[in-house]
Amino acid sequence: MILFGLGLLMGCAVTAITLNMLAQNSAYPRGLMQVMQHHYADLRSDLRAGRCSDALAEGQALKLLAGEVEPAVYGSATPDGPFRKFNQRLQDAVTGVLSASTSDCTALAPLVERVGNACEACHQQYR
Numbered sequence: 862m863i864l865f866g867l868g869l870l871m872g873c874a875v876t877a878i879t880l881n882m883l884a885q886n887s888a889y890p891r892g893l894m895q896v897m898q899h900h901y902a903d904l905r906s907d908l909r910a911g912r913c914s915d916a917l918a919e920g921q922a923l924k925l926l927a928g929e930v931e932p933a934v935y936g937s938a939t940p941d942g943p944f945r946k947f948n949q950r951l952q953d954a955v956t957g958v959l960s961a962s963t964s965d966c967t968a969l970a971p972l973v974e975r976v977g978n979a980c981e982a983c984h985q986q987y988r
Contacts, residue, residue, distance in 0.1 A: 890933045897926045901976060904958070908970055913963045916973070920958040923976065927955050947983035954979045 904919035931940055931948050940948070954975040961969050 890930075893926060893929055893933045897923060897930075897980070900926065901980070904973055904976075908966050908973055911966055913966045913969055916966075916969060917959070917963050920955060924952075924955045924959060927951050943986060944983075947979065947986065951976070951979040951983070 900919050900922045904916050904923065907913070907916040907919060927948075930951065931944075934940070934944070954972070957972045958969065958976060961972050963969065
């Protein structure tokens, strides 16, 4: 009976350690996605409020963060083909936002929508 209790206790400890390790491995990608979501929401808020010039700063932050998606998710491993395509679509969409004129919010809105669509398409595939 004592051995059974000791085995059960050890099994619980090993399970807790393993779950903690798995949670730590996904912390960086989850954190990166949260920060990207924050900047994307701010970008959309700026557009709705007609602050197109403020949208440029959010677009620059998204560009920087989008460059970190691949290393965050795959580390030093080579990402699979579909992921690279999704990542390239995101990069292109963010570049489009940065290259647009910040004086016309109506012209900027579809470009911001492309960023959201690129994120959504990837999340549908990989969640």
